[in-house]
Amino acid sequence: MNKTSLLCFLAVPMLFSQCDNSPKQESISSVIERGLAVSTEQALLMARELGDQEGRLPKTTAKDGTLETSDYSWWCSGFFPGELWYLYENNPSPELKKYAEMYTSRLEDVKHITYSHDVGFMLYCSYGNGYRLTQNPDYVDVMVTGANSLITRYNTQVGLIRSWDFNKDKWQYPVIIDNMMNLEFLVWASRITNDPEYLNIALSHADKTKEHHFRSDYSCYHVVSYDTITAEPHIKQTHQGFADESAWTRGQAWALYGYAMMARETGKKEYLDLAKNIAAYLMNHPAMPEDKVPYWDFDAPDIPHAKRDASAAAIIASALLDLSLQDKELGKTYQAYAADQIRSLTSPAYLAEPGTNNYFALMHSTGHLPGNSEVDVPLSYADYYYVEALMRLKNILGNS
Ligand code: GLY
Numbered sequence: 001m002n003k004t005s006l007l008c009f010l011a012v013p014m015l016f017s018q019c020d021n022s023p024k025q026e027s028i029s030s031v032i033e034r035g036l037a038v039s040t041e042q043a044l045l046m047a048r049e050l051g052d053q054e055g056r057l058p059k060t061t062a063k064d065g066t067l068e069t070s071d072y073s074w075w076c077s078g079f080f081p082g083e084l085w086y087l088y089e090n091n092p093s094p095e096l097k098k099y100a101e102m103y104t105s106r107l108e109d110v111k112h113i114t115y116s117h118d119v120g121f122m123l124y125c126s127y128g129n130g131y132r133l134t135q136n137p138d139y140v141d142v143m144v145t146g147a148n149s150l151i152t153r154y155n156t157q158v159g160l161i162r163s164w165d166f167n168k169d170k171w172q173y174p175v176i177i178d179n180m181m182n183l184e185f186l187v188w189a190s191r192i193t194n195d196p197e198y199l200n201i202a203l204s205h206a207d208k209t210k211e212h213h214f215r216s217d218y219s220c221y222h223v224v225s226y227d228t229i230t231a232e233p234h235i236k237q238t239h240q241g242f243a244d245e246s247a248w249t250r251g252q253a254w255a256l257y258g259y260a261m262m263a264r265e266t267g268k269k270e271y272l273d274l275a276k277n278i279a280a281y282l283m284n285h286p287a288m289p290e291d292k293v294p295y296w297d298f299d300a301p302d303i304p305h306a307k308r309d310a311s312a313a314a315i316i317a318s319a320l321l322d323l324s325l326q327d328k329e330l331g332k333t334y335q336a337y338a339a340d341q342i343r344s345l346t347s348p349a350y351l352a353e354p355g356t357n358n359y360f361a362l363m364h365s366t367g368h369l370p371g372n373s374e375v376d377v378p379l380s381y382a383d384y385y386y387v388e389a390l391m392r393l394k395n396i397l398g399n400s
Pocket of ligand 1: 240
């Protein structure tokens with residue numbers, strides 16, 4: 001027996017990992033810093049690349065492998081400016097601030113959009129984060145105008161914000177679970193204006209969604225369409241998932257995030273209880289892979305070969321971290337699960353090498369598989385929620 005083997009043989013178990021050949025696990029703080037460093041590098045490359053392309057914002061990688069962009073009117077327009085604001089919060093450099101402001105200003109016309117429910121996603125991620133960090137009063141005007149546009153889509157009889165205007169032959173009044181994500185913007189609007197109307201709309205929307213979107217196992221439908229006379233659902237189905245009765249993964253992620261956020265904002269126990277039940281559904285799901293980056297649909301027929309959705313993992317991680325601060329008993333469990341997801345996303349399996357991946361940070365998200373659109377690609381919202389999750393965990397660890 002040579003000297004090292006002898007030492008290992010005699011060593012107390014605590015030292016064993018230093019003696020076997022398994023690599024020591026990187027600390028979670030180092031994982032977070034690495035994730036933020038790569039995200040910053042990629043976001044700056046992206047910001048410089050699109051700087052001269054007036055009005056353009058990053059979206060995804062197109063089928064031919066090139067960068068696909070959008071103008072302000074695509075539902076994802078706010079994610080890149082929002083990501084830049086988070087990265088600026090982490091590292092307040094003049095260049096990050098310049099680009100965060102520049103890309104945020106590309107969204108100003110969103111404030112007049114009344115044809116879609118996504119105004120909350122668009123303006124709260126971009127202008128909302130910008131206002132949180134700079135208190136720029138000009139941002140308030142844009143956001144309050146935008147909130148007024150968004151609530152034109154609220155129907156008092158139905159008690160919900162209408163999501164989509166297409167497929168009118170089929171859906172009388174479609175509401176998708178994603179719409180929960182627009183409510184934080186309305187809660188903010190009530191606070192800043194002292195007008196309870198926005199909050200009341202958000203509460204009504206959250207209450208009715210809680211009543212009608214969920215199944216007994218706490219998974220949810222993607223689309224619920226309401227009868228405009230009875231205000232009761234007349235159709236429950238999917239649009240981006242595998243089947244009407246399947247659990248489309250990003251929909252479950254939006255639900256978790258939406259109710260964790262509404263519980264935080266309102267202190268209402270019924271929202272917290274629902275968020276905890278959704279979290280349990282996701283964390284204990286037999287189809288959740290070992291690395292905790294879910295397949296695009298929990299009922300995809302080709303599991304374990306089904307495509308993953310890194311965006312859903314990032315949204316779930318961020319939501320679990322929010323939830324962890326609201327529940328003493330399970331807080332550590334939620335944090336540990338989110339940390340595992342962040343560790344996976346920050347591994348070479350999902351995190352791009354700087355300079356590659358069309359300058360997005362994460363690979364392997366799925367936008368709309370049944371529509372053969374955005375399958376196994378980077379997506380601007382995957383990067384946004386990934387950076388948000390990194391920042392949330394960094395703050396939690398810094399304060400503990
Ligand atoms: N809100 C659209 C999506 O999640 O794909």
